[in-house]
Amino acid sequence: MNAEKVNTQAGKIILAPMEGVVDATMRHLITKLGGVDLCVTEFIRITGYVLPEKEFLKSAPELARQGKTPAGIPVVVQLLGSEPELLAMNAISAAKMGAPAIDLNFGCPSKTVNKHRGGAVLLDEPALIHQIVKAVREAVPDNIPVTAKMRLGNLDKSLAVDNAVAIQEAGANSLAVHARTKVEGYKPPAHWEWIGRIKESVDLHVVANGEVWNCEDYQRCKELSGCDDVMIGRGLIARPELGLMIKSYQLGQSGDGAAxxxxxxxxxxxxxxxxxxxxxxxxxxxxxxxxxxxxxxxxxxxxxxxxxxxxxxxxxxxxxxxxxx
CATH class of the missing domain: 1.20.225.30 (Dihydrouridine synthase, C-terminal recognition domain)
Structure with a gap:
């Protein structure tokens, strides 16, 4: 890499939610290390009732510290489910507890989650996605952003733009897009150019996600997606200092990794x-x-x-x- 020849606009680095991996301890250590501007919790499954505070605190203990990690990095609370009113009621609770933002999961590829009508399987139903986002957006205070995370689709990419438009028209503040469908899982490549198509089709802040392992991937992802902000999951777990490397890279420095x-x-x-x-x-x-x-x-x-x-x-x-x- 010749960082001196790269002219890259600074953008936010967001630590992606990863079920069973990126818990509060991992968020604490990675944000303490530096280079990450925002975190999202593992999904909190919403089924049948409004969760008590203790259940929110299990997944998001940062709510007891004004919604931030000990390093002061905001932690967005992510909800997963398919019932608009129930998700809205739980979003109200999380907001009252201090969540800096509410994120809605339309991307989880887990067979168990999808079987119970959660995550990426909802991408077959843009109308339902619209209802969910709209219900949550109308329920929480205006000063609390409502965001969503989706894949390019469930079985294929045919509804990628439709889902993004549904999310936008429902009033979301931001959309993170993982550049693969559910059936593509985590197999390379990530289709960053599809995020670019989505970004061109909506008047909504879009965040790129998927297959960013190093500074070169980061730059290529930004170029193809057109996004300034990039969400990184496995890349930050594999190389916890990747956020710092990217920040150095943005300044035209070498971006070398840790010893x-x-x-x-x-x-x-x-x-x-x-x-x-x-x-x-x-x-x-x-x-x-x-x-x-x-x-x-x-x-x-x-x-x-x-x-x-x-x-x-x-x-x-x-x-x-x-x-x-």
Whole structure:
């Protein structure tokens, strides 16, 4: 990369919601590291009733700190469901608790979620998506943004623009688009040019999402999508300093990554947090999960993952990590 020749407009970096991965601990560590401007919670499933505050706090403990991570980065609360009035009532509760914005999930590809009429399967029903967004937008105060996250479609891309228009006409403030359909899952490539088509078809703030692993991907995504703001999930988990790298890149600097010992220190910090929150038998799995997700971007992570793969004793696991320093 020759960063000196790149003229790139600064935009926001948003940490994407990832079920079972980007919880409050992960949001805390990545925003503490820097380079991220906004976070979105894992989806909060809404079915049948208005959740009590304690349920919101499980997924979004940041609501107890004015909707921000300890580093001061805002955390948007994401809701998932298919009942407009019920979603609206829960959105009111989240807003009263201090959510800086409400996001609506129309992108989750999980078979279980889709089976229960949630996530990406709703992209077959633009009229319902409109009803959901409209109900939530009318329910929460005007000063609380209502946003949505969608894929390009469920089975195909034929309704991509229709869904985006439905979201816009319902009054949403912003739309994040993951540049693949549900059936495409997470398989490369991400179709960033389709986000560009959507952006040209709506008068709505659009955020690009999908398959951004490095500064070159980031720049290419912006060029093809036409978006200034980019949402990143797996790329930030695989390389937690990617936000900082991109910020340097935006300034025309090299955007080099962190040294491996710095990453190991972050893993050890994560280890300590997880130990405090989970029963011992679940701790090693979370550490291995993060290492596994780092593997595509770091040779050191690949080697360390196979070194710890069969270790379940937490003392042995910690010692193995510490030997990497």
């Amino acid at each position: 491996w010992p710095q990453v190991v220190l972050l893993l050890l910090e994560y280890f300590s947090f997880v130990e405090q929150k989970l029963p011992p038998k679940y701790v090693h799995g979370r550490i291995k999960q993060w290492l596994h997700m780092m593997r595509p971007q770091r040779e050191e992570a690949e080697k360390l993952f196979f070194s710890v793969k069969t270790i379940n004793d937490l003392s042995d696991l910690r010692a193995c990590l510490e030997r990497e320093l």
